[in-house]
Amino acid sequence: xxxxxxxxxxxxxxxxxxxxxxxxxxxxxxxxxxxxxxxxxxxxxxxxxxxxxxxxxxxxxxxxxxxxxxxxxxxxxxxxxxxxxxxxxxxxxxxxxxxxxxxxxxxxxxxxxxxxxxxxxxxxxxxxxxxxxxxxxxxxxxxxxxxxxxxxxxxxxxxxxxxxxxxxxxxxxxxxxxxxxxxxxxxxxxxxxxxxxxxxxxxxxxxxxxxxxxxxx
Numbered sequence: 001x002x003x004x005x006x007x008x009x010x011x012x013x014x015x016x017x018x019x020x021x022x023x024x025x026x027x028x029x030x031x032x033x034x035x036x037x038x039x040x041x042x043x044x045x046x047x048x049x050x051x052x053x054x055x056x057x058x059x060x061x062x063x064x065x066x067x068x069x070x071x072x073x074x075x076x077x078x079x080x081x082x083x084x085x086x087x088x089x090x091x092x093x094x095x096x097x098x099x100x101x102x103x104x105x106x107x108x109x110x111x112x113x114x115x116x117x118x119x120x121x122x123x124x125x126x127x128x129x130x131x132x133x134x135x136x137x138x139x140x141x142x143x144x145x146x147x148x149x150x151x152x153x154x155x156x157x158x159x160x161x162x163x164x165x166x167x168x169x170x171x172x173x174x175x176x177x178x179x180x181x182x183x184x185x186x187x188x189x190x191x192x193x194x195x196x197x198x199x200x201x202x203x204x205x206x207x208x209x210x211x212x213x214x215x216x217x
Contacts, residue, residue: 005182011191017174018195024088024170025157028095032156033149035096036103041133043108061101067162069094074166087166095163099156106148110141143214150207154200171195 039058043051061069074090077083114137122132164173175192179185 004184004187010178014174014191014195017169017171020169021160021171022199024091024095024160024163027092028099029153029156032096032099033103035100037107039100039104040107043104044111058101058104061098066098066159067165070162070165087168090166091163091168095156095160102152106145106152110145111137113144114140146207146211150204154203157200
């Protein structure tokens with residue numbers, strides 16, 4: 001007979017951890033996408049030579065493991081600068097910059113996928129650069145970039161499990177706490193995986209729906 005020491009309060013504890021995971025992911029993906037769009041447009045407009053300093057900074061965030069970024073940023077802001085930021089704030093800042101570094105390349109690739117002949121035709125009709133970007137480039141680049149962006153968002157959601165190192169109790173950390181107390185690792189990890197699935201599956205399906213709908217237009 002299946003027996004467990006899990007209680008309703010434990011499930012609530014896990015749900016709160018899942019809520020923290022969703023919160024950190026939403027903040028990081030939202031602001032990271034905005035910064036990524038800005039950085040991606042700058043990268044495209046300036047070219048590889050003039051955007052080299054920006055590329056160098058973005059490469060730092062893409063190359064250094066996220067765990068190290070979280071630990072060093074938390075220590076630097078707290079110990080060196082003595083800003084007294086909470087672990088949640090540090091986690092959101094680091095994940096936002098981490099997301100923007102990858103999103104910038106997605107945006108740049110999406111813009112480059114728009115045919116130059118189409119853009120030249122738009123400019124020959126008297127469109128300004130802003131009108132060209134808004135009416136021509138943005139709709140077409142979004143279709144190209146959406147699958148990669150969905151993958152990035154889901155990746156950030158799973159990477160948010162590392163924010164425990166800055167004292168943020170998200171879903172995986174909540175699971176580890178219960179494993180230590182209840183000594184039921186298999187069951188708890190299965191429940192944790194189910195939470196992650198429930199969070200990520202609708203996002204993946206919605207992205208697939210948009211991609212299929214746009215491909216038929």
